[in-house]
Amino acid sequence: MDKIIAEGEVNRNPIIKLIDVEIGYDYNQPLVKIPDLEIFPGEIVAIAGPSGVGKTTLLRTIAGLVRPISGMLEVCGATHPSKPVRGSLGYVPQRLGLVRHTSVIHNVMIGANAGHNKSLRSILTSEEPKFSSIWSKITSKDAKKHALSAIESMGLTEKLNEPIRKLSGGQQRRVATARTLAQQPSLIMADEFLSELDEETMKMVLNEVTEYIRNSDAALLVVEHDISRAKSMADRLLVIDDGRVNPFISEVTAIEVKI
Amino acid sequence: MKRNVVSFVGPLPFLLYFTSALLVMYILAPQKLALYIISAIPIMIISLIALSIIAIMISSGNYLIKLSLLSTILFSFWIFNEMVDGDWGRLSGSFENLLIFFSESLWPPDWSVIEPQAYPVCTVYPLFDFTCSTAWIGLVETLKIAFVSTVFGMMLSLPISLLAARNLNYWGVSYIFRFILASFRSLPSIIWAIFFVILVGFGPLSGVLAMTVYTVGYLGKLQYEAIEGLNKTPLYAAQAMGLSKIQTAYQVVIPESANDLISQAIFMFEYNFRHGTVIGIVGAGGIGYYINLYLKFLQYDKVIAYLIIIFIVVLIIDLISIFARSFFTEGGDTPRRQSWIGVFLPSAMLRSEK
Numbered sequence: 269m270d271k272i273i274a275e276g277e278v279n280r281n282p283i284i285k286l287i288d289v290e291i292g293y294d295y296n297q298p299l300v301k302i303p304d305l306e307i308f309p310g311e312i313v314a315i316a317g318p319s320g321v322g323k324t325t326l327l328r329t330i331a332g333l334v335r336p337i338s339g340m341l342e343v344c345g346a347t348h349p350s351k352p353v354r355g356s357l358g359y360v361p362q363r364l365g366l367v368r369h370t371s372v373i374h375n376v377m378i379g380a381n382a383g384h385n386k387s388l389r390s391i392l393t394s395e396e397p398k399f400s401s402i403w404s405k406i407t408s409k410d411a412k413k414h415a416l417s418a419i420e421s422m423g424l425t426e427k428l429n430e431p432i433r434k435l436s437g438g439q440q441r442r443v444a445t446a447r448t449l450a451q452q453p454s455l456i457m458a459d460e461f462l463s464e465l466d467e468e469t470m471k472m473v474l475n476e477v478t479e480y481i482r483n484s485d486a487a488l489l490v491v492e493h494d495i496s497r498a499k500s501m502a503d504r505l506l507v508i509d510d511g512r513v514n515p516f517i518s519e520v521t522a523i524e525v526k527i
Numbered sequence: 528m529k530r531n532v533v534s535f536v537g538p539l540p541f542l543l544y545f546t547s548a549l550l551v552m553y554i555l556a557p558q559k560l561a562l563y564i565i566s567a568i569p570i571m572i573i574s575l576i577a578l579s580i581i582a583i584m585i586s587s588g589n590y591l592i593k594l595s596l597l598s599t600i601l602f603s604f605w606i607f608n609e610m611v612d613g614d615w616g617r618l619s620g621s622f623e624n625l626l627i628f629f630s631e632s633l634w635p636p637d638w639s640v641i642e643p644q645a646y647p648v649c650t651v652y653p654l655f656d657f658t659c660s661t662a663w664i665g666l667v668e669t670l671k672i673a674f675v676s677t678v679f680g681m682m683l684s685l686p687i688s689l690l691a692a693r694n695l696n697y698w699g700v701s702y703i704f705r706f707i708l709a710s711f712r713s714l715p716s717i718i719w720a721i722f723f724v725i726l727v728g729f730g731p732l733s734g735v736l737a738m739t740v741y742t743v744g745y746l747g748k749l750q751y752e753a754i755e756g757l758n759k760t761p762l763y764a765a766q767a768m769g770l771s772k773i774q775t776a777y778q779v780v781i782p783e784s785a786n787d788l789i790s791q792a793i794f795m796f797e798y799n800f801r802h803g804t805v806i807g808i809v810g811a812g813g814i815g816y817y818i819n820l821y822l823k824f825l826q827y828d829k830v831i832a833y834l835i836i837i838f839i840v841v842l843i844i845d846l847i848s849i850f851a852r853s854f855f856t857e858g859g860d861t862p863r864r865q866s867w868i869g870v871f872l873p874s875a876m877l878r879s880e881k
Contacts, residue, residue: 331763353769354768355769357767357768357769359767361764363758364760365764365765367761368758368783369783369785377778378765378770381774382774453768
């Protein structure tokens with residue numbers, strides 16, 4: 269297995285580090301084995317593979333919703349996902365997880381508040397918490413500002429107060445992406461976040477997300493069943509294979525593939 | 528669309544038909560009304576049993592389900608026979624007793640209950656002098672008790688139900704709060720009313736306290752079941768994003784289940800009004816106080832007047848509640864608003880019109 273890491277990135281701390289991790293819901297029957305995976309700031313990594321192989325489960329494990337069966341899993345330097353770590357994880361589930369009865373701005377504000385929590389916590393736990401900075405965090409409209417700019421970048425400004433259930437599938441997907449961007453996380457996990465979008469919107473969303481990843485040194489881990497699309501957007505490609513792609517393998521393993 | 532038999536034979540048209548027939552009989556031949564009711568009762572019972580058996584036969588295709596339902600019905604008849612202990616002869620005199628009780632004590636109703644009381648002196652404009660009557664005062668007090676206890680109960684039950692929902696808490700926490708809710712619910716509101724009458728004395732205060740306690744137990748159960756029925760994905764997303772429990776509760780859980788919560792609160796108000804008429808009997812305020820009073824004086828004609836008033840008001844509040852709740856219950860994603868006519872007719876009849 270060969271890693272494609274640009275020069276100078278070797279010394280940086282990885283955002284995600286997985287060593288010999290087995291994942292799945294049944295302890296006796298692990299779905300996927302991941303020998304080694306490290307994701308560094310500024311990288312876009314796509315997970316591809318046939319359906320039902322465990323791509324989403326891998327994402328849920330990294331998000332801390334499912335416990336790994338064995339192995340070492342480190343996210344943002346912590347082995348167990350605690351609240352401060354989780355505040356810097358953005359997650360776009362396949363079914364989006366939007367609050368359907370409320371407006372677009374409410375949903376994006378959920379993400380913005382999660383990010384706000386994180387920054388407030390980091391100020392409170394810093395060595396010398398300054399009262400003025402805490403006060404400015406509590407009273408400032410930072411969260412609202414982030415939410416509005418995320419909605420604008422997704423082109424949903426006109427739908428600001430529209431209830432989610434009245435939006436189309438693609439628009440809902442953009443709301444979920446805006447929610448993650450408003451959170452300003454250091455790792456975005458997105459599950460098929462480009463499906464249901466037309467060609468133009470897809471490019472726009474991808475551009476915005478990529479720009480965010482490159483500018484703020486975050487990482488993007490994206491599940492994509494379409495391998496050609498995955499290759500076009502990602503720096504690295506992780507293929508989870510149960511023998512349907514490469515018939516010579518004996519166990520379900522995540523393999524890095526050169527692009 | 529496939530229509531089933533049960534939706535056509537809804538209880539509401541049956542009731543309307545029955546009451547209108549009684550009204551016509553009362554106008555034509557007031558003396559024979561009791562006889563008419565008595566002859567209608569066995570026909571009603573037999574037709575209901577026959578209808579339920581037919582409904583079972585038609586609705587389920589599975590032979591085993593049919594057999595088990597039929598045997599359940601037969602089994603309950605057998606148990607009933609055991610309890611009566613062969614003394615079916617007791618039924619023989621009952622019709623005559625009812626006839627005598629009805630024609631001599633109950634009918635006609637004494638409508639003096641909606642006339643103003645002699646004391647305190649009524650000072651309102653004569654057209655509105657019914658507002659000084661015992662029936663009006665009792666009804667308004669029952670409505671007040673129901674409203675206040677529903678709001679108080681909702682304020683208390685919402686945080687408890689958030690703690691009792693298994694998808695938001697560790698199982699230990701949720702079981703403790705479930706136990707609390709179940710203990711509130713285990714006694715009917717009339718027993719709570721007896722307790723609170725002993726604690727704080729007669730009057731609406733004890734009624735409000737009793738109804739509030741029962742509302743917390745009952746509404747809390749409805750609420751945590753609604754919360755547990757929520758879609759899991761928004762909760763997972765909130766968990767992964769690192770929202771705190773309180774933030775998850777008021778940003779995700781409550782907005783997502785708001786429709787259910789509002790609909791349940793309206794239902795609870797309706798329920799509290801119906802039960803508020805009963806708690807007055809133990810002295811906890813409301814119209815039940817006057818019913819109890821006239822029962823003790825054996826003035827059954829006044830009692831039946833109160834009962835008819837309660838029946839009409841409960842029916843009106845039921846209909847308003849169904850109409851109000853239809854704004855908040857959803858079929859699929861788009862809310863289906865019910866028309867006024869839809870409140871009065873069963874849904875199958877409306878569908879056939881279109």
